[in-house]
Amino acid sequence: MQKVLIVTYYWPPAGGPGVQRWLYFASYMREFGVEPVIYTPENAHYPLEDPSLEVHVPAGIKVYQQKIWEPYQLAERLSASRTKRISSGIINRDNPGRMERLMLWVRGNLFIPDARKYWVKPSVRYLRGILNQEGIDSVITTGPPHSIHLIGQGLKEQMDVRWIADFRDPWTTIGYHKALLLSRWAQKKHRILEKSVLNSADALITTSSLTRDEFSGLTTRPIHVITNGFSGPQGDSKQPEGAFRLSHIGSLLSGRNPKALWKALRSLSEKDKDFERDLQIDLIGPVSGEVLAALRDENLEEHLHLTDYIPHEKAIEEQQNTQVLLLIEIDSPETRGIIPGKFFEYLSAARPILAIGPREWEVASLIDQCKCGKAFEYGDQQEMERVLSDWYQRYKKGALTITAKGVDGFHRRALTERLVKEVLWV
Numbered sequence: 001m002q003k004v005l006i007v008t009y010y011w012p013p014a015g016g017p018g019v020q021r022w023l024y025f026a027s028y029m030r031e032f033g034v035e036p037v038i039y040t041p042e043n044a045h046y047p048l049e050d051p052s053l054e055v056h057v058p059a060g061i062k063v064y065q066q067k068i069w070e071p072y073q074l075a076e077r078l079s080a081s082r083t084k085r086i087s088s089g090i091i092n093r094d095n096p097g098r099m100e101r102l103m104l105w106v107r108g109n110l111f112i113p114d115a116r117k118y119w120v121k122p123s124v125r126y127l128r129g130i131l132n133q134e135g136i137d138s139v140i141t142t143g144p145p146h147s148i149h150l151i152g153q154g155l156k157e158q159m160d161v162r163w164i165a166d167f168r169d170p171w172t173t174i175g176y177h178k179a180l181l182l183s184r185w186a187q188k189k190h191r192i193l194e195k196s197v198l199n200s201a202d203a204l205i206t207t208s209s210l211t212r213d214e215f216s217g218l219t220t221r222p223i224h225v226i227t228n229g230f231s232g233p234q235g236d237s238k239q240p241e242g243a244f245r246l247s248h249i250g251s252l253l254s255g256r257n258p259k260a261l262w263k264a265l266r267s268l269s270e271k272d273k274d275f276e277r278d279l280q281i282d283l284i285g286p287v288s289g290e291v292l293a294a295l296r297d298e299n300l301e302e303h304l305h306l307t308d309y310i311p312h313e314k315a316i317e318e319q320q321n322t323q324v325l326l327l328i329e330i331d332s333p334e335t336r337g338i339i340p341g342k343f344f345e346y347l348s349a350a351r352p353i354l355a356i357g358p359r360e361w362e363v364a365s366l367i368d369q370c371k372c373g374k375a376f377e378y379g380d381q382q383e384m385e386r387v388l389s390d391w392y393q394r395y396k397k398g399a400l401t402i403t404a405k406g407v408d409g410f411h412r413r414a415l416t417e418r419l420v421k422e423v424l425w426v
Helices: 015-032 051-055 074-077 078-090 098-110 117-134 147-158 175-180 184-200 209-216 259-271 273-278 290-297 312-320 342-349 362-370 379-395 412-424
Strands: 002-007 034-043 062-066 137-141 162-167 203-206 223-224 244-249 279-284 304-307 322-326 355-356 373-376
Touching: 002 015, 002 074, 002 117, 002 147, 015 034, 015 051, 015 137, 015 412, 034 117, 051 312, 062 117, 062 379, 098 175, 098 184, 117 147, 147 162, 162 184, 184 244, 203 209, 203 412, 244 312, 244 373, 259 273, 259 290, 259 355, 259 379, 273 279, 273 379, 279 312, 279 379, 312 342, 322 342, 342 355, 342 362, 355 362, 355 379, 362 373
Parallel strands: 002 034, 002 137, 034 062, 137 162, 162 203, 203 223, 244 279, 244 322, 279 304, 322 355, 355 373
Antiparallel strands: none
8 A cells, every 4th residue: 555644734633624634635545545644743832722633533544743843832921812813813914013013023034934944854854764664755745834845845855755745725825924024035035935845846736726826827847726625424405493693613813804794784684673683693713803893883792602613523513503604715816716624514514605705716616616605705795685685585484405516526535536546646
């Protein structure tokens, strides 16, 4: 059986979407003749933990670990709460305080490509022995953090290995780069490292077509699009009981504040007392202060239910037991190619998806292709009102259902088969 080394920062007990992609790929690889071997930090600084994901780790899989030193450990001495927010991606983009600006500048300009850079050289030294010991000649690195790709690059330079770089998100065009207060020198350094990685890997994987197109302008290396996906059984599409729940599951970070949606909900509540009575807004996961302030401004607090991070299995249940699933992306040209991992779990839940994001967002095309909801741009308040009103009328009749198309192709088993046959077996 062919062996492949997967180098990933995120591995159980890490929580959130970053861990799930390669955890589930690893769980299906043996079915297609590949034995995964994992390399991950021993003492990583995870902003979220979800021990429930450990049940999906394949039995008997080898997991090699080495300690990592991260500057976040020092930053917590200055402000533990700010450090946790920044490492989670919750950044006050409109009016960061003096301490937060300092921490963002330090993060962006002194730790390039990211705060895990100090793990690269020790890992390359350590993994040379592991590759020889295990007889492995294929290495996959997955980022962000993009410093993980530098481990693959170092191994490629020193050993006869085939290296595949998986980009769960873009590098220099990712939305939060603008919030890091990068100097011109830091921006240039990021671009140099990005181009070096793209041109030294044997093959590249992206999670969206737009990211593939972006990278194709920087390299001639083969680029494969393998999206994220879902695992487990699909929902039955039957309308659940209870209130007219609009649920967002996951982090609702700064910059993802759909004010037009909140205004549409207030307007519908003022026009229709039944709608006002039945409306419930569930935000499950970390929520930025700007989002909460916007909800207060629209007098929607009494409809708001806040829940901290919940285990992945519980999140799946919540997705299937809501009326409408909210999917929000930052309104920026740089995010057009971002397809959040939870989109595919939303798709499998068989509930209508209300998505809000940038113009020409790739998710909008997928929603149209799969017939699973409706996508809007940030300013489409009137159209949001019209669609929500229609969905509410169907809800009152017990007929708020969808029949999505092409869902099976996004199951993680099907995606793993593509990964093995299209990328690994070449």
